[in-house]
Amino acid sequence: MGVTPLLSLESVGHAHGAGRPVFEGLSLALSEGEFLGVVGASGVGKSTLLSLIAGLDSPRAGRIVYRGRPVTGTSRDRVLLFQDHSLFPWLSALENVAFPLKAQGMGRLEREARALKGLERMRLGEHARQYPHALSGGMRQRVAIARALAASPDLLLLDEPFASLDPFQSNALQDEIFPLLRSLKKSLLYVTHNMEDALRRCDRVLVLAGRPARLSEEFASAGWLSDELEILERKRRIIAAIGTSLEADS
Amino acid sequence: MIPSRRWARVLFFLGLLALWQSVCGRGGGKLVASPLQILAALAALTRSGALPAHVLASLGRILGGYAVAAPLAVGLGLWLGIDERLRYFGEPLLAVLRPIPPLAWVPLAILWFGLGNGPAFFVTALAAFFPIFTNTLTGVQNVPKRCLDVARIFEADDGLRLRDVVIPSSLPFIAAGLRVGLMVAWMSVIAAEMVSSSRGLGYLIESSQEMLDTPSVMVGMIAIGLVGVAMDQALRRLERRYLDWA
Numbered sequence: 204m205g206v207t208p209l210l211s212l213e214s215v216g217h218a219h220g221a222g223r224p225v226f227e228g229l230s231l232a233l234s235e236g237e238f239l240g241v242v243g244a245s246g247v248g249k250s251t252l253l254s255l256i257a258g259l260d261s262p263r264a265g266r267i268v269y270r271g272r273p274v275t276g277t278s279r280d281r282v283l284l285f286q287d288h289s290l291f292p293w294l295s296a297l298e299n300v301a302f303p304l305k306a307q308g309m310g311r312l313e314r315e316a317r318a319l320k321g322l323e324r325m326r327l328g329e330h331a332r333q334y335p336h337a338l339s340g341g342m343r344q345r346v347a348i349a350r351a352l353a354a355s356p357d358l359l360l361l362d363e364p365f366a367s368l369d370p371f372q373s374n375a376l377q378d379e380i381f382p383l384l385r386s387l388k389k390s391l392l393y394v395t396h397n398m399e400d401a402l403r404r405c406d407r408v409l410v411l412a413g414r415p416a417r418l419s420e421e422f423a424s425a426g427w428l429s430d431e432l433e434i435l436e437r438k439r440r441i442i443a444a445i446g447t448s449l450e451a452d453s
Numbered sequence: 454m455i456p457s458r459r460w461a462r463v464l465f466f467l468g469l470l471a472l473w474q475s476v477c478g479r480g481g482g483k484l485v486a487s488p489l490q491i492l493a494a495l496a497a498l499t500r501s502g503a504l505p506a507h508v509l510a511s512l513g514r515i516l517g518g519y520a521v522a523a524p525l526a527v528g529l530g531l532w533l534g535i536d537e538r539l540r541y542f543g544e545p546l547l548a549v550l551r552p553i554p555p556l557a558w559v560p561l562a563i564l565w566f567g568l569g570n571g572p573a574f575f576v577t578a579l580a581a582f583f584p585i586f587t588n589t590l591t592g593v594q595n596v597p598k599r600c601l602d603v604a605r606i607f608e609a610d611d612g613l614r615l616r617d618v619v620i621p622s623s624l625p626f627i628a629a630g631l632r633v634g635l636m637v638a639w640m641s642v643i644a645a646e647m648v649s650s651s652r653g654l655g656y657l658i659e660s661s662q663e664m665l666d667t668p669s670v671m672v673g674m675i676a677i678g679l680v681g682v683a684m685d686q687a688l689r690r691l692e693r694r695y696l697d698w699a
Contacts, residue, residue: 259602277605289599293621293698302617303607334698354607 208232209270209390210256210281210358216264216415217248217255224415225251229265231409231418235357238381238391240401241418243411244445249394250286252411253360256392257283269358279303282356286363288347290335296322296346297331303354321349324383341372348380352387359384361393365400377404398438408437410444419444486668491675494668503657508676510652514570515642515684518577519635525578526585526634527627534593535619551587555580555641559648573645573653580641581634588630592623625699628692632685639681654680 215229225248233239243249254260256267258277267274269281290299300321304314322331325345335343344364351359365373381404384391394411395401401408412419470488477487486494498504533540555576562572596619604614646655654673661669 257606259605277608279606279608281606283602283606285599285603287599289603291600291603291618291621293624294617302603302609305617306604306607306609306613336698 209235211268214265215262215267217251217262227415227417229418233390233392236388236390238405240405240408241394241411242396242398242401242408242441245396247411248416249411250362253283253362253394257281257360279354280356281358281360282351282354283360283362284347284351284364286366288343290343290346292335295332295334296327299346300350300353303350318353321353325349340368341376344376358390361391363395398441399434402434402437410441412445486671490668491671494672498669498672504676507652507654507657508680511642511646511654514573514653515577515638518574519581519638522578522581523585523631526582527589530586530589531593534590551583556644559645563649568649572649573642576645577638577642581638584633584637585630588626589623592626593619596622624696628696632688635684635688636681643677
């Protein structure tokens with residue numbers, strides 16, 4: 204892991220319209236190659252946080268810095284993966300994966316060949332010509348991951364992309380995807396309400412809680428946790444952190 | 454549809470025809486022609502070539518007007534949909550023009566184009582324009598934000614965003630507009646022909662009514678219905694073929 208952060212948030216604050224602030228003074232740093240998990244209750248602003256980092260929206264206060272430069276818009280180097288796959292229903296799986304390459308101006312033959320390789324890596328080669336509606340939920344999410352990887356981003360922002368799958372599919376897909384992302388040396392910011400997923404898959408887990416939300420506790424890990432008791436203990440502490448903030452909020 | 458249900462439907466229509474025939478009586482009346490009278494008029498009009506000529510005249514007008522209106526309406530709908538400034542200025546004007554029935558334009562159309570094909574073309578194009586335009590605009594305004602976000606994330610330029618996101622996403626709306634536009638145009642061309650033409654199904658109905666030839670009037674009406682269904686089915690087929698992802 205490098206010393207200079209790939210991504211840093213410096214006292215970021217945000218609100219939707221004229222409403223109550225969603226965040227206040229949010230600061231974090233993500234190193235190159237790191238898998239960082241952010242857990243929090245529903246509605247705490249996890250998706251908004253990723254939206255800001257992806258550059259889809261601008262923070263009201265503070266700044267977000269990526270590779271030493273303030274984030275002022277979207278970039279295919281920081282790709283956001285949504286919970287609901289967000290594939291274009293009118294494009295086949297192959298065309299969906301080829302979309303980022305088309306946006307880069309790559310010729311048709313080359314982008315289709317590369318998109319097919321990406322799909323084959325996800326074991327979806329034979330479904331290349333199918334539309335998303337003909338694929339299962341897990342397959343759609345695989346296509347979405349293949350599409351995200353086609354853009355060759357350094358940072359992947361995962362907005363609970365496994366939450367819409369059943370636990371079996373979710374686990375199987377995560378068992379496949381996380382090692383793949385490690386092998387590709389991607390950096391990852393994974394927001395989820397599933398504490399166990401975050402604790403098992405990420406190097407470090409932050410708890411986002413309160414209203415306006417703050418990062419309330421951090422759990423560091425040298426690697427993937429395998430000790431069930433340790434995971435349970437950390438889950439208990441996360442629940443306590445979130446619970447305290449919910450009580451304070453009410 | 455399962456065969457027994459299909460037969461039930463055929464029997465239902467045959468029963469309806471039998472009832473109609475028995476109500477009208479053998480001689481029929483001037484108010485409503487019997488099915489047999491209509492059949493006789495249909496045979497006579499087909500044999501003489503009058504019916505095909507009138508159908509072709511109406512079809513020519515609608516296809517001409519539609520061919521002008523459809524690309525114009527889709528293009529303008531897309532443009533207004535993506536260009537907020539143009540929408541700001543253009544929408545109020547179009548909102549005033551939209552409720553004016555196409556037939557209300559006939560006097561002006563006669564003044565501008567004289568009698569004959571001109572007014573019917575114009576009214577057809579106008580009738581088709583608004584449903585197609587409105588649906589296209591609605592389609593563009595309803596492109597899922599998430600799809601636009603994905604295009605932004607991958608840094609798609611305006612052209613790619615329009616080609617690969619906005620237009621395909623709007624296609625179901627545009628297709629529905631094209632179908633509604635075709636039907637409204639079809640109804641309008643018939644009405645325009647009644648006022649300003651000497652050929653076409655509208656003229657056939659109008660001229661037959663003047664001769665108190667009720668069976669021919671009804672032949673004209675039935676032809677309008679059948680041609681309308683055929684055109685709608687043709688568009689539905691295209692829709693099924695090109696919108697198989699929806």
